[in-house]
Amino acid sequence: MIRLLLAHQWKEATRSSVWQKNLAINLVLGFFMLIMLLYVVLIGFFMNEIVQAVKPEANVVDVVNRSLLYYFLVDLSLRFFMQELPVLGVQPYLHLPIGKGRLVHFVLWKSITSLFNFLPLLLFIPFALRMLPEVYGTGGAWMWVAGMFLITLINNFLTLYFKRQLVEKPLVTVGFLLAVVGLATLDYLGYISVGTASAVFFRALGNNPILVLVPLAALVAVYLLNYRFLMAHTYPEEMRVGKPAKVGDSTEIGLLQRFGEMGTLIGLEVKLILRHKRPKSTTTMSVFFLAYGFLFYTNKVYTDGFAMLIFPGIFMTGFMMMSYGQFVPGWQSAHFDALLTKRLSPYTFYMGKFWMFVVACTAAYLVTLLYGFMPGVGIKIMAINTACFLYNIGVNTFVILFMSTYNKKRIDLSKSASFNWQGVGASQFIMMLPALLIPILVYLPFGLMDKPWWGIAAVGVLGILGFLFHRQLMGVVVQRFQREKYAIAAGFRQV
Amino acid sequence: MIEVRDLQKNYNGVTVVNIPSLVVQKGETIGLVGNNGAGKTTFFRMILDLIRPSQGQVFSKGENVRATEDWKRYTGSHLDEGFLIDFLTPEEYFNFIGKLNGLTPGDVQAFMDRFRDFFNGEILEQRKYIRDFSKGNQKKVGVAAAVMSDPELLILDEPFANLDPSSQIRLKNLLKDLKRQGMTMLISSHDLSHVIEVCDRIVLLEKGKVMEDMKTNETTLQQLESYFTV
Numbered sequence: 093m094i095r096l097l098l099a100h101q102w103k104e105a106t107r108s109s110v111w112q113k114n115l116a117i118n119l120v121l122g123f124f125m126l127i128m129l130l131y132v133v134l135i136g137f138f139m140n141e142i143v144q145a146v147k148p149e150a151n152v153v154d155v156v157n158r159s160l161l162y163y164f165l166v167d168l169s170l171r172f173f174m175q176e177l178p179v180l181g182v183q184p185y186l187h188l189p190i191g192k193g194r195l196v197h198f199v200l201w202k203s204i205t206s207l208f209n210f211l212p213l214l215l216f217i218p219f220a221l222r223m224l225p226e227v228y229g230t231g232g233a234w235m236w237v238a239g240m241f242l243i244t245l246i247n248n249f250l251t252l253y254f255k256r257q258l259v260e261k262p263l264v265t266v267g268f269l270l271a272v273v274g275l276a277t278l279d280y281l282g283y284i285s286v287g288t289a290s291a292v293f294f295r296a297l298g299n300n301p302i303l304v305l306v307p308l309a310a311l312v313a314v315y316l317l318n319y320r321f322l323m324a325h326t327y328p329e330e331m332r333v334g335k336p337a338k339v340g341d342s343t344e345i346g347l348l349q350r351f352g353e354m355g356t357l358i359g360l361e362v363k364l365i366l367r368h369k370r371p372k373s374t375t376t377m378s379v380f381f382l383a384y385g386f387l388f389y390t391n392k393v394y395t396d397g398f399a400m401l402i403f404p405g406i407f408m409t410g411f412m413m414m415s416y417g418q419f420v421p422g423w424q425s426a427h428f429d430a431l432l433t434k435r436l437s438p439y440t441f442y443m444g445k446f447w448m449f450v451v452a453c454t455a456a457y458l459v460t461l462l463y464g465f466m467p468g469v470g471i472k473i474m475a476i477n478t479a480c481f482l483y484n485i486g487v488n489t490f491v492i493l494f495m496s497t498y499n500k501k502r503i504d505l506s507k508s509a510s511f512n513w514q515g516v517g518a519s520q521f522i523m524m525l526p527a528l529l530i531p532i533l534v535y536l537p538f539g540l541m542d543k544p545w546w547g548i549a550a551v552g553v554l555g556i557l558g559f560l561f562h563r564q565l566m567g568v569v570v571q572r573f574q575r576e577k578y579a580i581a582a583g584f585r586q587v
Numbered sequence: 588m589i590e591v592r593d594l595q596k597n598y599n600g601v602t603v604v605n606i607p608s609l610v611v612q613k614g615e616t617i618g619l620v621g622n623n624g625a626g627k628t629t630f631f632r633m634i635l636d637l638i639r640p641s642q643g644q645v646f647s648k649g650e651n652v653r654a655t656e657d658w659k660r661y662t663g664s665h666l667d668e669g670f671l672i673d674f675l676t677p678e679e680y681f682n683f684i685g686k687l688n689g690l691t692p693g694d695v696q697a698f699m700d701r702f703r704d705f706f707n708g709e710i711l712e713q714r715k716y717i718r719d720f721s722k723g724n725q726k727k728v729g730v731a732a733a734v735m736s737d738p739e740l741l742i743l744d745e746p747f748a749n750l751d752p753s754s755q756i757r758l759k760n761l762l763k764d765l766k767r768q769g770m771t772m773l774i775s776s777h778d779l780s781h782v783i784e785v786c787d788r789i790v791l792l793e794k795g796k797v798m799e800d801m802k803t804n805e806t807t808l809q810q811l812e813s814y815f816t817v
Contacts, residue, residue, distance in 0.1 A: 356686045367674045429669040435659045578639040
């Protein structure tokens with residue numbers, strides 16, 4: 093039975109259209125994942141040297157033992173935010189003659205396959221094999237690893253339980269989180285020492301293998317807790333993570349209403365962003381990227397030249413536009429047919445996007461002006477960012493919108509944001525290149541002639557020209573959209 | 588109102604729609620019937636310029652729908668959930684569509700009041716997004732939005748599906764009212780009796796071809812039933 097369920101899960105994964113269509117991207121992603129895991133293994137293997145480098149005097153095994161519980165605390169909080177609840181589509185099985193208990197066990201066991209559970213193994217097994225046998229003997233080393241893995245699993249099931257309770261009885265979860273935070277605070281203030289407890293426990297574990305029963309018993313307890321909770325909640329409507337969204341009062345942004353149809357369209361898009369996880373996190377990310385400049389502006393190697401300042405300028409003032417714009421009109425794939433048939437011309441549709449980008453770039457630009465306060469280079473940064481901003485609203489807006497007509501992949505907005513490659517195609521990668529490279533190419537000849545300020549001015553002037561002729565440029569975009577819309581709409585209809 | 592010339596759509600060498608000629612007069616109400624895969628939705632999509640025909644043209648008021656966008660001004664349509672914006676509440680959606688059609692908030696309010704009966708208290712003031720509604724209620728939202736701007740041409744794909752019996756009857760009455768006002772309609776349906784009751788002309792599609800094209804009368808239902816009996 094379990095084998096059949098596993099087979100179904102495997103089929104669900106490999107037959108999902110996202111996987112099949114983006115095989116190349118998944119391969120690339122898998123490759124990076126492997127490299128990352130390799131790093132983790134290497135860190136584990138050279139933990140001895142790393143600790144020695146930081147604290148030359150200390151006993152490495154003691155240091156690791158002391159920090160393990162802290163590690164698990166961090167692990168727990170990371171899981172709380174990032175680990176997805178395993179939701180086997182239980183619904184299609186519930187009416188079949190399969191015991192509920194089995195399904196619940198399956199859902200719970202499936203959660204063990206989460207990457208979070210394997211990271212500590214990769215990290216600590218190399219360490220344990222290399223360092224521990226001489227301290228605890230081989231048996232003791234393996235018991236140490238076992239105890240560590242059991243605690244990992246306890247974390248796993250604690251996360252599942254309290255994340256589910258978040259919907260059912262939020263107070264329980266809040267209480268648990270407060271307890272964890274309280275523990276950390278007490279430790280910080282020095283009333284108790286998690287480190288000492290950690291050291292004592294893991295040292296004892298290494299010396300006295302029978303102690304492995306302690307985390308084992310705890311694990312069984314948490315597992316049963318989960319099991320009983322899920323057994324009581326197998327009704328599909330209760331299995332759902334998160335209740336149906338509560339709707340507040342309909343918020344029309346008054347200012348937007350003044351801009352007629354364009355305002356209506358932008359208002360719609362703002363709602364789209366605010367009411368879905370993925371576009372929301374995409375736009376939130378771009379706020380953080382406003383700090384990107386510090387990487388460049390604090391380094392004299394960059395601030396002495398010009399070309400390397402154009403890059404952060406374009407990037408910061410345009411990141412919101414680029415990160416969101418690269419998926420336009422895919423964000424609206426679910427209601428794309430509506431947009432095509434309602435009383436709305438493609439020209440207006442794209443104009444709405446254009447003005448939205450202009451507003452986004454302007455907002456980002458105003459924030460980057462704060463870099464002007466940086467001593468010495470402030471004025472130069474402001475001038476370059478101004479040129480980049482103009483270039484972004486005059487030229488890059490159209491580059492992004494023109495490339496957007498190559499987007500033919502549906503985006504399901506209800507899916508989560510992290511590691512979601514839906515809607516990503518070759519055009520996303522190609523799109524960023526002209527947007528980032530062309531302004532530098534424009535600057536380059538002037539830079540080579542040793543007239544850098546002329547180059548910056550050229551970038552800015554190009555932007556102004558593009559902005560002045562935005563109606564004409566938009567015509568080109570719309571023309572291409574008209575040719576491509578059938579293919580785009582057909583792509584978006586494929587769920 | 589609508590004229591179809593030599594219309595064909597092929598997918599991988601299979602012809603799914605093949606209509607050499609079909610004319611819909613102003614004020615006519617046409618019911619499109621046919622089994623699954625007959626090409627009804629594909630045909631509608633070509634009228635609405637959502638699919639590029641492999642061959643032939645669709646003219647709306649004498650203009651090729653692919654050449655101009657004028658038809659959007661007088662055409663209301665609802666084919667499937669893809670026509671809804673599912674992260675809006677019904678009120679927000681109606682207001683959005685209303686604005687596109689140049690209606691004032693007052694007009695939209697008046698429209699919603701007019702449809703209160705049809706909505707049966709399940710659509711408005713629910714504080715729910717459209718995506719959280721049942722299929723039937725989503726359909727009501729879509730149909731209502733389609734007729735909101737008093738279009739001259741109305742295109743509905745299976746409007747009766749997923750509706751409860753009372754709502755089906757309400758919808759039937761609504762469509763008959765609109766017909767009396769002179770609205771041109773194209774309605775596909777699997778429910779033969781409903782579609783015959785509403786429409787005064789029935790077009791029967793099979794494998795993309797028009798098999799029958801008749802005015803409705805007392806014997807139409809019998810004729811169709813005998814056609815579909817296997």
